[in-house]
Amino acid sequence: MSDATAGPQARGSAADGGGGSAPPSVAVVGLGLVGGSVARLLHARGVAVSGFDTTPRTRDAAVQAGLRVAPGLDALCADEPDVLVLAVPLRAMRAVAAEVARHVRGRTVVTDVGSVKGAVRDAVGAAGLGSRYVGAHPMAGTERSGFEASDADLLDGARWAVTVDASTRADALATVLRLVTGPLGGTAHVVTDDVHDESAALVSHVPHVLATELLGVVADAPVRDVALGLAAGSFRDGTRVGRTDPRRTEAMVTDNAAWVASALRVVVRDLEQLVQALESNAPVGEFFDRPDAVRALLGARDEPREPERVELDAAGRWRATLPALGAAGHVVVAVEGSAVVVR
Template sequence: MTLPQGPVAVVGLGLIGGSLARALVRAGIDVVGWDPDPRTMVAAEAAGVRAVESIEEACTAQPWLIVLAVPLVVVEQTARAVALAVSPGAVITDVGSVKGPVRDAMVAAGLATQFVGAHPMAGTEHSGFHASHPDLLVGVRWAVTLDDTTPLDGFCSVVELLVEVLAGTVHPLSDSAHDEAAALISHVPHVVATELLNIVAHSSIRDVAVGLAAGSFRDGTRVARTDPARTEAMIVENAGWVAPALLLAARDLERLAQDLESNAPTGWFFSRGDALRSGGADLGSQALRTMVLRADDRWQSDLASWGARGGRITGIGEASSLVVEDPQV
């Protein structure tokens, strides 16, 4: 396959949107960009992004792909603005860490049949275009979400961009599967990191603790050092999956505390993750095969179910064919 003609429009040029724009510019792709911050626009233009003055202007620049890289709290209003100017043939994607609410916003704006959800599993505790880097999203894992309205051509084009241009790997998932997984491996860790930081910040020996802190505290609290409003929005938007995971963690920690107080055995707590310590979370090197998608099949649900079992896409061929790695049996 070859990518459609035309530029890629990136709406929102913060850490992720800016890194994506920089990577695409480096790959020789025409990138149209917009951000509400004038200073960001100046910096983006200096980095090779074709800056425009509005979302409408970005949409009318004839992009084949529009990437929404705005905060979750403004996705709904951004989708409405895009809907007023986007051409029917354009594909719309996003980079949000929660997918269900984003799809709801697309449906409400009338953009469901143009939308392919996406989330790069990459980032830092920093924010803003000044923190972006063209390598941040290269070679990373992406979740690409779909439902029964997802366009086949649009899905394949987004996947091609991610695996061929950005050298990534794609995990196709339903929105709910993504949001449940993201709660476990991203959102709950953000909450735990924030609590670790909170405990030390309000301790009577805070200064001593900070003075003694080394790698374990630094690594355990790294993501808590990002913008707290951004973290809060992410957690709140995915509350349905984050809350039960936190309750489970709280029950385990409370039991551990009780066992420590009573000198009871605690091995049950420290050995529960043995399956992942031994490498069970890594698919390893799997045999490659070709999967052909056909628009007249239930390709969206079948592909999402396959992805939920651990399948991933590593390449793309002709006529909607994917190079895939199957999950371990």
């Protein structure tokens, strides 16, 4: 039996982050691929979770899946969940954050699952939610979209980025980390928004652009139909994310424009140099050998690290310590009392 279907009894202490406290209650705004997967996984783990989506068909499907669905954002916020997850498209984030700000109450912590953190922080800050906010982004997804594509297994055990800035409250951070490392079964790199957005540009947003370009090159080719008939694993794997909703990809790339543009300039430079070498019959080995260090890292097994406890102290020393550890590749694996456990 997998963890995703085992329920809270089978999870034991893992469901509460290993610290013995009850898992937080959660509300999810937006029940698409990621929001729906968050809700499904938490529901399977026995967490008190409710959701809302503006689309009646999505709400009906969520109810059919056994989820508790609120009739509106006001009702969703009225329950004062411990965590409210914004899982709406980036293009809708500012309007939704403003609406949430009208209704949120109590000590509800606001987080999100957006793939760009700087833009989301600007949106929630403009709405007056900055003191409640902790950024989050699960590094998992598919080329499909909508609640029908959501799956409890999609996020089970995922690596998350959790982002902080000078205004982040220690208790809010602990609440989000307890959720991620507890019932969501994941680990978390705690980093700044800029570190996340630069990293996401390299390993997510630029790959979406390149996959889209591969599809576009074939679309314009006179041998398109033959090429598609011959396409096998390399084309399938290289273009998978290019088959997602183009408006979603466009929003992701434009909201992270500075970091994506910077990375694409390097890509364009390298490809131009390769083109020149091919046209002049010059050596091209350096182009293909350059990634060797990353190939070795991707093929290596993670060495176990001794756990380190970082206190979420009132003096705020964790504000420097946790992002430095996160940027160096260390992940939070649990929350124990007033400390987070980092490996």
